[in-house]
Amino acid sequence: MKVMSQIAMVMNLDKCIGCHTCSVTCKQAWTNRSGVEYVWFNNVETRPGQGYPRRYEDQQRWKGGWELNKRGKLKLKQGGRLKRLAEIFSNPVLPDIKDYYEPWTYDYHKLTNAPLGDDFPVAEPRSLISGKPMKIEWSSNWDDNLGGAPEHGDLDPMVAKVREQAAEKVKFAFEQTFMFYLPRICEHCINPACVASCPSGAMYKRAEDGIVLVDQDSCRGWRQCVTGCPYKKVYFNHRTGKAEKCTLCYPRLEVGLPTVCSETCVGRLRYLGVILYDADQVTRAASAPRETDLYEEQLGIFLDPEDPEVRAAAERDGIPYDWIEAARRSPVHALISKYKVALPLHPEYRTMPMVWYIPPLSPVVDALNETGHDGEEADNLFGAIDTLRIPLEYLAEIFTAGDMRPVRASLEKLAAMRSHMREINLGGTPDGSTAERVGMSAYEIEEMYRLLAVAKYEDRYVIPTAAVGNAQALEESVLPEGCSLDFEGGPGMGGSGPVGEASGRPAPVAVENFHVLADRATADEPADTGRSRVNLLNWDGNGRPEGLFPDREERQ
Amino acid sequence: MTTLLWGILPYVILVLLIGGLIWRYRYDKFGWTTRSSQLYESKLLRWASPAFHYGILFVLAGHVMGLLIPESWTDKLGVNEHAYHLMSLIGGTAAGVLTVAGIVLLIYRRRTTGPVFLATTRNDKLMYLVLLAAIVLGMVAKLTHASGEGYNYRHTISPWLRSIFTLQPKTELMVGVPVLYQIHVVVGLALIALVPFSRLVHMFSAPLQYLFRPYIVYRSRDTERLTARPERRGWERIGQ
Structure with missing residues (x-):
C-alpha cells in the first residue's frame, strides 16, 4: 500500500441553478488574457446538450482517455508512444476553434464615436481570432437551458447512447423534457x-495534492494533451503556443482557501476536501475489464482515514498530520465513500476522475409535482425514480458508464433524505423506516442533510494548507526576505521579449497584476499600448490601441 | 574573402548557435515552443506540415551522410562513386521535392489564412525567407550539377566542413567549389545562426524522451519558485 493524498471536489447538481457565476469568476481570475479568449477552465453545460467543446464526449471521434488493448492493458485511445511521435507534426484529432467557438468582442467605439445621424449606432461583433466582423453562431453555452434542443438535441452523444439502448425516445418537446446543469x-x-x-513531460500530477x-x-506546444484529455479540459493558448488548464486554484488552496469557482458558487454546491488513495492499486483498478465496474473499482482504491492502519501507512508515506486529520473531516470523502451519493463523471474513460457529482433528483421531483402527486412523499418518489427511466438512463450514461444501480441508489438516498427531513419540518418524529429502506440510519440521514442542505462554509471546504513551514514563503505578497518586486529582472517589467509575445522570464503573478492595474488606473491613453498586443477582454474602450484592428489601408 | 567566408564565418555561426541556445534556454524557456497554428486551420496543415517535417528530416539525414561521413568509409563498404551519386541524387531529390512541396503549402497557408497571417511575426517572415532560400538553393545547386557523375562535393565541401570541427579550417578546399554550392552553404550557415533566435528552436526539443519515460509524471510542489530569490552573495553592497 502506498498512500497518496489528493484534493478532490464534489458538486451537488440538485442545487445548481445554472447561473454561470463560477464560469465568469474563473474566467476573470484565469483566462481573461489574449490567446485564451475561447477558454473556460470552468464551464456550465445544460444537459441534455452538446457541451463545450461541441460533442466532446464522442470519443470515437476525439480519441480521448484510455482503452484496453487486446492483452487487457491500458493504452491511450489516441495511440501508443510511437504513433504519438509520428503524428506530432499535425495532430489529426485536435478540435479546432470552431469546435469550441470563435471568440468575439464588439466594436464599442462606434457607439460613442459615431457621427450624429438618424440611425442608432451599432457595435458590430468582431472576431478575436481574425479581427474581422463575424456572425455569432455558437459559444460555450449556446444551448443553455435547452435552447435549440429540438434541432440540436440529437447531437448530444449521451442521448444517442441512451437511444441505442432504450426503445423509448428521449423527447425534446420543451414541456416534456428534463434538464439539469453540469458545471465542469x-x-x-x-x-x-x-x-x-x-511528449515533453511538461504535464505532471503534484505528489502532495494531486493537482494536475x-x-x-x-x-x-505539441498539443497532444488536448487530444488526450477526454473531458477536453486542456486548452491550447494560441498566442503563447502553450497548453493551459484549470489549476484547481492551487495558489488559493495552498493557503487554505477554496477555489474561485467554489468560493463564488451562489448555490453553495461545491465541496472540497482530501481523499486518501492507494497509489499501488491505480493501474489495476483502471484496467477493470468491464466499464460498468470502474465506478466500484475507483471507490475501492480510496482509503478510509478512520482506519488506524491506513493512518499509520499514510504517516509512513510522508503525508503530513494535518492532511490526515483533514481527510477524516473531508466532506468529499463522506459524500463519495461514506454515503455513496456522489458519482464520477464518465468513469469509462479510465482516467479515474476526481471531481464527482451528486446526481440531480429535481427532474424526478418536478415530474411528480406536475402530475399532481406529492413530490416529496417517499413512496411516490421511490416509485417515480423507477418509472422515469429516461432521466435515470441518461444520468447513468454520464456518471456510471450506463449502470443504473448506483444512480438509482444515490437518488433513492436523496429521496429518503427529503421525506425524512420533511417529516421533521412538519413537526413529526420520523421512525427511521425511510432511512432504513436506503440502508442508512436516521442519524446518518440527518448528518447528510447537514452537509448537503445546511452546507456551512467550514463543512463544505476542509482544506489543509501547504506545509505550515512553507506557508509564509508561499504567500507571494508577504515575501519573508524582501520586497515582492524584488525578483530577477524586476521591477521594470515590460512587455514582449525579443522572440515573440510573452517571451522572457515570467513575472510573479501579483507583480504582473499590480502593473496592469496601475496602468489602467492612471492612463490617459489606451492601456497596454506599445507593450504587447491588446487583450480585447481587458480593453477599456479607451482609444484605438495599436494592433487592435488591421491598418486602414489593409482593410480596403 | 576566402578566409572570411570559409575560415571565420563558420565559427561566428557556431558561437551564435551555441551561445544563442544557452541564452534562450536561460532567459526564454517560456517562449521556447512550436507556436503551432493548428487551432486556426488544420485541413492544409494536416498534409503540409508532415510533408515538410518528414522531408526536412530526410534532407538532414542526407546532409549528415554526405558531409560528415568521409568518402573513405563508404568506399570500404563497397559503395562506389557512381552508386553514391545515384543514391544521393534520387534520394535527395525525392526528399527535396517533399520538403519544397511542404513548405510552399505551409507558406501559402500562412499567407492566405487570416488568423495564421495575423499571428506571423517579423521574425517568422525572416526565418521563412532564409529557410526557403536555403532549401531551394540546395535543390538548384544539386540539380544544376547533376549530369554525369555530378559534382563530387565529398572532395571539397565535406572535408572543409569536417576541418571546421578539428579547428584547422582548410579554406583552400572551398575555392574551386561551384558558386551555387557556395551560396547554398552561406545561406545554410545563416539559417543555422537563426535557429536559436526564431521559432526554429523547437527542433532542439524533439521529445524523444517520451519513448522512455513512465506515462504518469509526478512532481513535488516547488516552493523555490514562489519564494524570494536566494540570499545575495556577501560582496554585494547592502543598503545604500
Missing part, C-alpha cells in the same frame, strides 16, 4: 491521460 472543471484525474500523452498542472517552461 478539470477532473484532476488519478490516472490522467493528458499527462500520459505529453502544466509546466509552462517545459511545454513545447
Whole structure:
C-alpha cells in the first residue's frame, strides 16, 4: 500500500441553478488574457446538450482517455508512444476553434464615436481570432437551458447512447423534457491521460495534492494533451503556443482557501476536501475489464482515514498530520465513500476522475409535482425514480458508464433524505423506516442533510494548507526576505521579449497584476499600448490601441 | 574573402548557435515552443506540415551522410562513386521535392489564412525567407550539377566542413567549389545562426524522451519558485 493524498471536489447538481457565476469568476481570475479568449477552465453545460467543446464526449471521434488493448492493458485511445511521435507534426484529432467557438468582442467605439445621424449606432461583433466582423453562431453555452434542443438535441452523444439502448425516445418537446446543469472543471484525474500523452513531460500530477498542472517552461506546444484529455479540459493558448488548464486554484488552496469557482458558487454546491488513495492499486483498478465496474473499482482504491492502519501507512508515506486529520473531516470523502451519493463523471474513460457529482433528483421531483402527486412523499418518489427511466438512463450514461444501480441508489438516498427531513419540518418524529429502506440510519440521514442542505462554509471546504513551514514563503505578497518586486529582472517589467509575445522570464503573478492595474488606473491613453498586443477582454474602450484592428489601408 | 567566408564565418555561426541556445534556454524557456497554428486551420496543415517535417528530416539525414561521413568509409563498404551519386541524387531529390512541396503549402497557408497571417511575426517572415532560400538553393545547386557523375562535393565541401570541427579550417578546399554550392552553404550557415533566435528552436526539443519515460509524471510542489530569490552573495553592497 502506498498512500497518496489528493484534493478532490464534489458538486451537488440538485442545487445548481445554472447561473454561470463560477464560469465568469474563473474566467476573470484565469483566462481573461489574449490567446485564451475561447477558454473556460470552468464551464456550465445544460444537459441534455452538446457541451463545450461541441460533442466532446464522442470519443470515437476525439480519441480521448484510455482503452484496453487486446492483452487487457491500458493504452491511450489516441495511440501508443510511437504513433504519438509520428503524428506530432499535425495532430489529426485536435478540435479546432470552431469546435469550441470563435471568440468575439464588439466594436464599442462606434457607439460613442459615431457621427450624429438618424440611425442608432451599432457595435458590430468582431472576431478575436481574425479581427474581422463575424456572425455569432455558437459559444460555450449556446444551448443553455435547452435552447435549440429540438434541432440540436440529437447531437448530444449521451442521448444517442441512451437511444441505442432504450426503445423509448428521449423527447425534446420543451414541456416534456428534463434538464439539469453540469458545471465542469478539470477532473484532476488519478490516472490522467493528458499527462500520459505529453511528449515533453511538461504535464505532471503534484505528489502532495494531486493537482494536475502544466509546466509552462517545459511545454513545447505539441498539443497532444488536448487530444488526450477526454473531458477536453486542456486548452491550447494560441498566442503563447502553450497548453493551459484549470489549476484547481492551487495558489488559493495552498493557503487554505477554496477555489474561485467554489468560493463564488451562489448555490453553495461545491465541496472540497482530501481523499486518501492507494497509489499501488491505480493501474489495476483502471484496467477493470468491464466499464460498468470502474465506478466500484475507483471507490475501492480510496482509503478510509478512520482506519488506524491506513493512518499509520499514510504517516509512513510522508503525508503530513494535518492532511490526515483533514481527510477524516473531508466532506468529499463522506459524500463519495461514506454515503455513496456522489458519482464520477464518465468513469469509462479510465482516467479515474476526481471531481464527482451528486446526481440531480429535481427532474424526478418536478415530474411528480406536475402530475399532481406529492413530490416529496417517499413512496411516490421511490416509485417515480423507477418509472422515469429516461432521466435515470441518461444520468447513468454520464456518471456510471450506463449502470443504473448506483444512480438509482444515490437518488433513492436523496429521496429518503427529503421525506425524512420533511417529516421533521412538519413537526413529526420520523421512525427511521425511510432511512432504513436506503440502508442508512436516521442519524446518518440527518448528518447528510447537514452537509448537503445546511452546507456551512467550514463543512463544505476542509482544506489543509501547504506545509505550515512553507506557508509564509508561499504567500507571494508577504515575501519573508524582501520586497515582492524584488525578483530577477524586476521591477521594470515590460512587455514582449525579443522572440515573440510573452517571451522572457515570467513575472510573479501579483507583480504582473499590480502593473496592469496601475496602468489602467492612471492612463490617459489606451492601456497596454506599445507593450504587447491588446487583450480585447481587458480593453477599456479607451482609444484605438495599436494592433487592435488591421491598418486602414489593409482593410480596403 | 576566402578566409572570411570559409575560415571565420563558420565559427561566428557556431558561437551564435551555441551561445544563442544557452541564452534562450536561460532567459526564454517560456517562449521556447512550436507556436503551432493548428487551432486556426488544420485541413492544409494536416498534409503540409508532415510533408515538410518528414522531408526536412530526410534532407538532414542526407546532409549528415554526405558531409560528415568521409568518402573513405563508404568506399570500404563497397559503395562506389557512381552508386553514391545515384543514391544521393534520387534520394535527395525525392526528399527535396517533399520538403519544397511542404513548405510552399505551409507558406501559402500562412499567407492566405487570416488568423495564421495575423499571428506571423517579423521574425517568422525572416526565418521563412532564409529557410526557403536555403532549401531551394540546395535543390538548384544539386540539380544544376547533376549530369554525369555530378559534382563530387565529398572532395571539397565535406572535408572543409569536417576541418571546421578539428579547428584547422582548410579554406583552400572551398575555392574551386561551384558558386551555387557556395551560396547554398552561406545561406545554410545563416539559417543555422537563426535557429536559436526564431521559432526554429523547437527542433532542439524533439521529445524523444517520451519513448522512455513512465506515462504518469509526478512532481513535488516547488516552493523555490514562489519564494524570494536566494540570499545575495556577501560582496554585494547592502543598503545604500
